[in-house]
Amino acid sequence: AMTHQPTSSHVIEGDPSSWKTSYVENATNLFNKDVPVCVKGGPDGASEKIEELTVRILLGLNKTKQHKVLRVQVTSDSDPFFFHSMEVSEEEFQSLKVEQSILVDFHQFPDKFIELLEECVASRGEANPRFLAVLRLGAEEGDDSALGVVETNKFKHLSHISLAFRPGDDASIKKYLAARLMDVKGERDVWRRSHGDASDELRDARAAVEAAAAEATAQREAARDAQAAAQARLDELAAKLKRSALEELENTKT
Amino acid sequence: AMTHQPTSSHVIEGDPSSWKTSYVENATNLFNKDVPVCVKGGPDGASEKIEELTVRILLGLNKTKQHKVLRVQVTSDSDPFFFHSMEVSEEEFQSLKVEQSILVDFHQFPDKFIELLEECVASRGEANPRFLAVLRLGAEEGDDSALGVVETNKFKHLSHISLAFRPGDDASIKKYLAARLMDVKGERDVWRRSHGDASDELRDARAAVEAAAAEATAQREAARDAQAAAQARLDELAAKLKRSALEELENTKT
Known part of the structure; x- marks a missing residue:
């Protein structure tokens, strides 16, 4: 399938009560893929099912444009209102690092997280997926959610990471x-x-096809004419030869 | 400019607190155009300026799918949070009709309203536009707004229509x-x-150009070969003629 993987995405930050108090940022797309995610908990309670959710990891800047911010968004193609997100700045990452016993720094973290998500993608469809992304919804509407990656080996469940997420509100x-x-x-x-460009090129190519076809026809006719002219001269010469042969015969007779 | 005018638009209705309680409708696009609109009032007060706003008129069905609903949305390309809308069902139209002294029925109303909007589009850029769309914002945040069309002749301002609109909230x-x-x-x-299709056709057309060019070359070569072959036979015959002429000369000599 033809997929368009843009290298950057818009992020709107600031006070969303008006457009004037908001600002638009162009964040770098580090990851943007459908991942099978086990969605657990929520106000409904015990329901637990694996859904294809889109995980987007964006690297941008904070409002002051001085600090890098890593944003993770979990959304659903089938539910436009489904939105869970987290963001962590380079500074905030220090406490996350301690809390989650992370050994890499802010800059290495996205790649490691992406590796885990890719493992989840690779485990897609397995009856007992070795790597599984888990989104645990809060018990009450609006409560924090958590996105984690769990590896299951023969011995136990191993939680590789668990990040605190916020469910989206209307704003x-x-x-x-x-x-x-x-x-x-x-x-x-x-x-x-692109379609306009391709259409223009197509128009040119079609004109070129016509021109080349006309050229081929002209050359075919030229070949036929040349053959006909040659044949005419041959016929003429053959007649001339015949005449001189007859004359010669006449001469020998006399 | 190449514009894509879709014939229908999605409308999401129902309780927006979750996707489950919402529903998606396919409404018919009756009008979807940028219109110069004089934006007045609002919490800022006296500011008044003409902005290019998108007016979209959609004909759809209400939740029970039994009654037609006309929706008008006023949005801004430069402010994604700018949203003023109104909707009126066939039933509700009766009171609007009385209130606004409208003489046409629900089904004729959109065309008449569109005619007025087209007059506003035609008056674009005029120093004293004859027809001007006016969006009056509420004094307080969240107050009702009103979209009207005013004709200005030498005698007075004439209000053709004035519809009550709701400014959008987050939901x-x-x-x-x-x-x-x-x-x-x-x-x-x-x-x-479309781009994929055009690219496929372009690939085919390029192959056809090549094939036609090859055919033209082949025919050019065939023409040259035919001429060369004819020339060879002519040369051969000419030589033969010359020989027999010489022989004849020899014969007459003896």
Whole structure:
């Protein structure tokens, strides 16, 4: 399947009560993929099922544009209002590092996290997936959620990581959807332009096909004409030869 | 400019607190155009300026799918959070009709309203636009707004229509943006497929150019070969003629 993997995504930050108090950021797309995620808990309680959710990891800057911020968004293609996200700045990462016994620094962390998510993708469809992403929803509406990656070996479940996530409220989902709309409008415009370019090239190529076909026809006719002209001269010469042969015969007779 | 005018748009209705309690509707696009709109009032007060806003008129069905609903959305390309909307069902239209002294029925109303909006579009850029769309914002955040069309003649300002609008809150903007995201994803996918098709045709056309060019070359060579072969036979015959002429000369000599 033809997929368009943009290298950056829009993120809308700031006070979402008006557009003036918000700001748009272009964050680098480090990861943007559907991952099978086991969704657990939530107000419904015990329900637990594996869903294909989109995990997006974005590296951007904070409001002051001085510190790097890592954002992780978990969304669903089948539910536009489904939005769980977390963000951690380079500074905040220090406490996360201690809390989660992480041995790598802020800059190495995304790659390691992506490796774990790729393991989950690779385990897709397995009856007992070795690596499984788990999104644990809060017990009450609006409670924090948590995204983790669990490895299951013959001995035990091994939690590789567990990050605190926030479920989206109307304001944050509004910000997220507005940013996605900007992304997808950009993608649409790229495809529209590409289509325009391809259509132009197609028009030129079709004209070239016609020109080449006309040239081939002209050459075919030229070949036929040349053959006909040659044949005519041959016929003429053959007649001339015949005449001189007859004359010679006449001469020998006399 | 190449514009893509889709014939239908998504509308998300129902309780936006979750996707399960919402529903998606496919409404018919009656009008979807940028219109110069004079934006007045609002919490800022006296500011008044003409902005290019998108007016979208959609004809759909209400939740029970039994009654037609006309929806008008006023949005801004430069402010994704800007959203003013109104909806009126066929039933509700009766009171609007009385209130606004409208002489046409529900089914004729959109065309008449669109005519007025087209007049506003035609008056774009005029120093004293004859027809001007006016969006009056509520004095307080969240207060009702009103969209009207005013004609200015030499005698007076004439209000053709004035409809009560609701400014969007986080929940309604979320619904609107989710619906637009569906629309634009659909447009992106159409352009992507069109681009794919055009690319395939382009590949075929390029192959056809090559084939036709090869055919033209082959025919050119065939013409040259035919001419060369004819020339060879002519040369041969000419030599033969010359020989027999010489022989004849020899014969007459003896």
